[in-house]
Amino acid sequence: MAEKDMRERIKEVAVEHFNSNGYHGTTIRNIAKDVNCSLPMIYYYYNNKKELFDEIIKREYFDLLKRQTALLETNNVIDFYTKFVYDLNFLSNYDKKVYRLGIKVYLSFDGDEELMEIMDEWEKTILPRHYQILKPYLKNADNDIAIVRTLVHLLETLIESIVVKNRFLPEEEIREEISIVLRGCE
Amino acid sequence: MAEKDMRERIKEVAVEHFNSNGYHGTTIRNIAKDVNCSLPMIYYYYNNKKELFDEIIKREYFDLLKRQTALLETNNVIDFYTKFVYDLNFLSNYDKKVYRLGIKVYLSFDGDEELMEIMDEWEKTILPRHYQILKPYLKNADNDIAIVRTLVHLLETLIESIVVKNRFLPEEEIREEISIVLRGCE
DNA sequence: ATATAATTCTAACGAACGTTAGGTAGAAAA
């Protein structure tokens, strides 16, 4: 009915389609069919296909990432990171699909150069951020950075398992793996 | 000129295109243009687009994986896994692209259900295989399986960095991270 | 030399694509 309704519904269906079929495999016609609106309706709210895709990544995905990183930290790093990962299990289906789509662009499996650059800039902030979080708990200085790097690498796979492969990861398994990497820091 | 030449050239160019543009973004016409042959030539060697894609995954990718896992193991696990990952830096461009394409299908970012099932079956063999390799070096039985799982997860990210993100990982960094996970097993 | 088979081509098919032109119906503003 109202403007925002339709615009939002189009975006939701688009996330679904881009997710299942990729950018090239997604057609405006199929989106329109699932939204139950006419084809040009989509051009009424979005200038073209690419703009629709870009809005999902630039707004939805990065909003999600920022929401995610704004989580409170506890006084126990292992608890903190376990919760961080475990909570991903309970993201809404929409958020999971947006996240998945973002990772797809991040791995340059979809999207274009422009989006990749945005991803690269975000990536640069990851290591320093986690180094700040872990700093108080790291003891011996010789391999501190390697530990942070290893943890971030592990987190990447865990996130991929939940969001991309759509698996449920039990809290205990997450905790075990994070504990192995952070063994000695607590 | 000879049959095999052309068939192989088509496949090589196809790997390139599927890699850059995905299944749907790749067109037979563009492949033909880069191979410098006519369009129906591709249908002479491959029944259709999907068969061409499938051959790359089913033959090229899994051949590569099997070649990869057939590596000799040394008497030092950290050396072994470090070499295993580090050597990926020096894969041929063709092999890297095949690998990347396989991971794309593995993450169900491309391909279809049938290919996904093959991937799933392969995945089931991963943990047991590494457990066998690591078994002699694992000491305390309480979190043995978790250590293997964590290592496999770490390897996944390292492989992705090299093959998917196309980065060069220095041997020292790889060794550091593997050592952190395998701390205590040597 | 001639017949057969393998390799490659030109040309076109129908279908689907992204996109746009131009209109209708109803609400809001005048």
Place this chain on the structure above:
DNA sequence: TTTTCTACCTAACGTTCGTTAGAATTATAT
């Protein structure tokens, strides 16, 4: 009440897609 504007539509544009029919060329076998 008339006008203007917003939300939506039907219909079509030109292009490109996967695929094929059918013929030309080249190599092989007889």
